[in-house]
Amino acid sequence: MGGLPNFKVLVLRSNKFGGNISLPSPTKLPFPELQVLDISQNAFVGSLPDRYFNNFRAMIEEKKRNDPILNFDDMGYRQFVNIIVTLKGQDQLLNRLLEAFTTMDLSSNSFSGTIPPSIGNLKILKYLNLSHNTLTGHIPSSLGSMSELESLDLSTNKLDGEIPSELTRLTFLAKLNLSMNNLVGQIPQTNQFSTFENDSYMGNWGLCGAPLTVKCDNGTTLQPEEEGDDEYEFIDGFCWRSIVMGYGSGFVVGIGIGYMIIRSGRPTWLVNSFLELVINIGRRRRNSASKRKRIV
Known part of the structure; x- marks a missing residue:
């Protein structure tokens, strides 16, 4: 199938296909026109197919057309495509103009290893779902170059490290799911990241900052102290304890001395x-x- 020059849509989701799709193949430049790739909910193993990412030309750069007027058959073929897209665990049926639609869903398989930086070359990819695999390592900062990305789901993997600040460049990003990983550090607060809720980050016990209730140690998310807090804390945390301890000790000592005086x-x-x-x-x-x- 990789040798078909005009192959645009490949949907193999919810089957029992397995094997390693990163192995070498006789096709030198596979899938040059592919815009929709959905192989989710199968049993594929091995690393993510880096060699494909480097050749998905229809996801890397917009196709330039020299013919402004298309014939009826061409327009009818390219007009619309119905596709099921999984957004934050929910399947949604989308009806999109194929000419401007790109998506890649490799979720719910057994892919392992790191996310290759080459995936950042897919600059006009709109939907990316790598969730429910066993991917490790850091989130590559190259994802910040995917300027058309509208949905990113990396949930339920074993990713670690901090959330790259480069992801704040994704100004079209409307859906984000990084939950159930091992991410740490402060959550970025600029651009689209200020709009995401707790469920985008839950299950990462090392993350801190808004929208989570966990505060960061660097003090950037700490609430400002009100005037008089230090004085109140001193009175509340020290003085009353000292007074109680003093009265208690004095009472015990006084009883003891009185007993000794009366007895002697x-x-x-x-x-x-x-x-x-x-x-x-x-x-x-x-x-x-x-x-x-x-x-x-």
Whole structure:
């Protein structure tokens, strides 16, 4: 099939195809006109097909036409294509003008290894889905060169490292899913990245910053402290504890000293004063009790 010069749409999704599609083939320049490639939900293995990425001319550069007027048959062939596209785990049926539509879905297979930087050469690709594989390594910064990209799904892999700041160049990006990976660092905040919700990043325990509730250590996402916070923290975190500890310690020490003084009978004046106070309190209580009885 790679040798067919006008082959534009290849959809093999939801089958049981397997094997390694990165192995060498007799076709020197495969799929030069391919615009739609969907081999998702199969059992393909091995690395991503780097040699294809370098030759998908219809995804690399816009086709220049010298004939401004197309005949009826040509226009009828190119007019519209119905294609199922998976966006954030949901299948959507799209009806698009084939002339301006490009998509590549390699999701739900067993592809491994890193994402080759050459994929960034697909400058007019609009939908890219590499989710649900076992891809490793960093997200290549070359993806920032895919200026026409509208949807990017790299979820449920084993990607690590930081989110490249180059991805903020993707000003047409409307759908992003980087969830369920091992990404770390601060989430970019500029351009389209300021519009994505939590579900675009969930499952990456090393990520921080908006829209996540996890704050970054560098302080860029920390809320500014209000005036008086330091003073309040000092009072709340130190003084009241010290006061309670002081009163508690003093009470225990006082009880101990009083017990020792009464037991030893020294100094005599202090013991006599304390005993006189206790006797007076007892007399007052007895007098009060007698008055209440007479009233009754």
